Amino acid sequence: MGKTILIKKAFSSDIQYKLKDGAGSDAIHTTPIYAYAVCKLATDMNIEGTGLAFTLGTGNNLVCQAIDYLVKHIEGREINELMSNFGQVAKTMADDPNFRWLGPHKGIVQLALASVTNACFDLWAKANEVPLWKLLIDLPPKTIVDTLDLSYLEDVMTAAEAVSILQEAASTKNERNSILGTGYRGYDTSIGWFNYSDDKVADNIKKALDRGFTAMKLKVGSENPKRDVRRAQLVRGTAGDKAIIMLDANQQWNLPKAIEVCSELKSIDPYWIEEPTHPDDIAAHVTLAEKIAPLKLALGEHVPNRIIFKNYLQSGAMHFNQVDAVRVGGVSEFIAISLMSKKFGIPVVPHVGDMGQIHQHLVLFNHIAIGHEAIFLEYIPHLKEYFKYPVQIAEGYYKVPQQPGMSTDLKNY
Incomplete structure (x- = not known):
């Protein structure tokens, strides 16, 4: 376990960047503004977690509003304790009865969930003083699977099978x-x-x-x-x-x-x-x-x-x-x-x-x-x-x- 870090407050930022000279354009999105709905986790130490969701500008503020609602599920939690069963936390956020009707599991609410979740993983890696790739690679398979919400996947992949896939890969890592x-x-x-x-x-x-x-x-x-x-x-x-x-x-x-x-x-x-x-x-x-x-x-x-x-x-x-x-x-x-x-x-x-x-x-x-x-x-x-x-x-x-x-x-x- 890494440093003990308490999430004191979480908040969003609406950050937008205009691109120049046709950059970012495609057949549907002809004049994009690259934007991030950012989730910031303020803690009891000089360390912050930063999560991102990506949009194309207009509507980014709506994702930020959804972030500011969802963070009630993680505020006041210690990061290592939070991540020890994050799969259940993610499911609780995704199935929040006041927001689920707006999806379910898609659109603005899902983007907000991405930003909040990513902020938690960022803070977790920082608490362990390692890049995210190293944190994930070094974690035991069961610990990885405990961070996942596998609901509605059970017909093709159970938690036990997910652990087995990681264990098999570990033998040739x-x-x-x-x-x-x-x-x-x-x-x-x-x-x-x-x-x-x-x-x-x-x-x-x-x-x-x-x-x-x-x-x-x-x-x-x-x-x-x-x-x-x-x-x-x-x-x-x-x-x-x-x-x-x-x-x-x-x-x-x-x-x-x-x-x-x-x-x-x-x-x-x-x-x-x-x-x-x-x-x-x-x-x-x-x-x-x-x-x-x-x-x-x-x-x-x-x-x-x-x-x-x-x-x-x-x-x-x-x-x-x-x-x-x-x-x-x-x-x-x-x-x-x-x-x-x-x-x-x-x-x-x-x-x-x-x-x-x-x-x-x-x-x-x-x-x-x-x-x-x-x-x-x-x-x-x-x-x-x-x-x-x-x-x-x-x-x-x-x-x-x-x-x-x-x-x-x-x-x-």
Whole structure:
């Protein structure tokens, strides 16, 4: 057990950042404002916990209001005691009778739960004076599972089975520790935002290659599919045959259009097509996966909870799991979904609404402690200057963070 730290008061902050020159734009979100609904935990020591949920500006204050309501469940608790049975705490917060009607387990309330939960994990790691990845990797399997709410998952994964998955991976953990020396490979999302000109995309690709990136992503979903095909061919031609290229439609297409455009985009041999249609339409993804095979689907950025992830994993239509710890109910639910994904044999490649700050820890845990394949992690640089300890990239690889906590501390807040 680490330092004894009492959570005296918890509160929210509405923090918003305007992006410049088309950065962050996609087929649906054309003028985004990157925003964090922050949960801060003030304690009886000179240590704070900081949690994040990600939004696109308008409505961020509503998430903050929900945070300020939910924190009543954790105020006055000692952090190590709180985390010893956090799965039950998370369930109590998620099922708060005054808020559950607004979801359940999705939307504003779920984002607030993410921020509160992430603040607790950050403080827990700081209390133990280690980075989050090390805290999680060193915890016994039973202790990890006690932080999870596995309700509604029992038909596919019980607590005993979750412990078993972690125990089995622990027997070969040392074989995967080498990643702590190399770092975790990244891929560059910022080369191909939707509103970027073709010339800017081409220039960004060359810069990304010079920085050591061998994988990158282009935003598609144009009103005229010919634009998508032309730009995809531009990326392939500029990056070269050996580059890994992903395409992201951000839910723009209905099913017939997705089948049509994905069939045309096959020509550039994309690694995946991301969010091709509405995230709630599991049946459409099943049909699309069948129609465009062997082209693979990646999704999860807008899937809000473990139950819908369970259904996607059961459907066979999810080839890459993009669960995001600032979109679902925080680190706790992320781990539950990651364990379930391991059982189904589906790799986890997170979406990084946190700009990779938290997920650089979680992918190390996924690989070392769960046994997931280390593929790569999305890299978006636009908010680096606002973090006290921003992610560090060298030759296309995330450097392993060393500061205690989950790297969520923001400057001037």
